[in-house]
Amino acid sequence: MKIAFLADPLDSFKVWKDSTFAMMVEAQKRGHVIYAFESQDMAYSDGDIVARARQIVLTGKEDANWYRSEEKKFFPLAAFDAVIVRKDPPFDMNYLYSTYLLDLAEAAGARIFNRPAALRDYNEKMAIARFPQFVVPTLVSSDDALLREFHTQHGDVIFKPLDGMGGAGIFRIMGDGMNMGSVIETLTENGGRAIMAQKFIPQIALGDKRVLLINGTVVPYALARIPQKGDIRGNLAVGAQGVAQPLSGRDREIAETLALSLAAEGLFLVGLDIIGDWLTEINVTSPTCFREIAAQTGFNVAEMFFNALDETI
Structure with a gap:
């Protein structure tokens, strides 16, 4: 299959911890052909939604030379078997316009994960209001x-x-x-x-848990991101320590309650943030923590993702 990733610039990837890279590794292992493009590479042209994408091949390295690529060429998005949206926030006007283009591509037959309409509808902070029983x-x-x-x-x-x-x-x-x-x-x-x-929520001291949902199924491990001393932010980007752990009963209750309804909305991959017993965010743009969970538990999240994707396509 031909798999296209709508992502940030490839040269910005921190491949040793990047979940999109983990997806690409699994895709190439399965024999899929990988393409990559950025938001500004998309265009509406004479009724088609096209992207100036480049085919890439992973080299097996985890440094600046982690991929080789061909020249960029224009492809209709519907020509790919799957378009995986992995563009990081901020969800600004450019991001919004990208979802409009992706809407048109979807109408023309493109298979897009996560669905662009769902990306718009589920603000990662506000979406928790749909599930008030789990919210402080x-x-x-x-x-x-x-x-x-x-x-x-x-x-x-x-x-x-x-x-x-x-x-x-x-x-x-x-x-x-x-x-x-x-x-x-x-x-x-x-x-x-x-x-x-x-x-x-005082339990932030024990970590902000990332719980992943893949097409309505709950990944059995969470990554608890434990804040640095003197900080209250459980984010890896600001130095929190990631500790993989099995889901608690409450984690599973929240995740299983949300999983099928979110999948039905077209949210194929979701990252729930849970502090203590409470849902704090629903991440839909580019959920992470694949590599940390795999490294610490041996559970290959990217393999689970592509098992589900292959069945869907």
């Missing part, structure tokens, strides 16, 4: 008074932007309210942008 007290607002009232009610809260990734822009405001005004002004851009406030 949460407020989404740009109103200074409402945000302050939420803090007064709960005493220890997290403020974060709705479009961030990798722990960027996350602030904890404790009972004394120190620096709350500045944080609210900055994150809301003086009341012009909605943000999320959540009651602080």
Whole structure:
């Protein structure tokens, strides 16, 4: 099969920990032909959605020379057996426009994972509101008074932007309210942008668990991302330590409740973030942690992903 990856620039990959790279390794092992392109390579042309993609071959190395590639050529997206969307946030206007192009490609017969409409509908922070039974007290607002009232009610809260990734822009405001005004002004851009406030979950000290769902099936291991000393952010990008572990009963309850409904929406690969007993995010753009789970447990997440993809296609 011909598998195309819509991703960030290949030369930006940190292959020793990159989940997209793990997918590519598994695809090549199965004899699939791999292509790669970026958002700006897509175009609408005379009724077709095309991408200027290049075929790549993995070299087996995990350094700057991890791939060889041919020259870029234009292909209709419908010519590929699968288009795997692995573009990292931010979910900005360029990302939005990309989903419109992918919509048209899907209508023309392209098989796209995750579905572009689902990428738009499931904001990674806001989507938890669809499952309130698993969520701590949460407020989404740009109103200074409402945000302050939420803090007064709960005493220890997290403020974060709705479009961030990798722990960027996350602030904890404790009972004394120190620096709350500045944080609210900055994150809301003086009341012009909605943000999320959540009651602080002390179990973050034990890690922000990434639980993966693949086409409605739950991966049996999570990666608990344990914050560095003096930090409350469980993100590998800011130095959290990743520790793979079996799912707890509560992890599995949350994951199995969400799995089939998310798959039915066209979300083939999802990364749930769970702190303690609570769902905090639903990651749909480019969920990670494949390599860390595989390295620590021997469970090949990329193999599970392609088993499911091959059955679907």
